[in-house]
Amino acid sequence: MSKSVLFGYFGFKRELQLATVEEADALFAAQVIESSSTASTALERLRGW
Numbered sequence: 001m002s003k004s005v006l007f008g009y010f011g012f013k014r015e016l017q018l019a020t021v022e023e024a025d026a027l028f029a030a031q032v033i034e035s036s037s038t039a040s041t042a043l044e045r046l047r048g049w
Contacts, residue, residue: 010016036045 006016007013010019039045
């Protein structure tokens with residue numbers, strides 16, 4: 001996929017960058033923060049990740 005096709009979906013480079021950061025934030029929250037939130041100790045949180 002070329003850059004021009006990507007920009008066609010998002011309009012501007014800045015919008016593409018913001019969408020990328022937002023998606024990365026959502027993935028991090030789901031895979032790291034939420035998965036370790038049920039552990040009772042810091043060591044369990046570290047091992048669970």
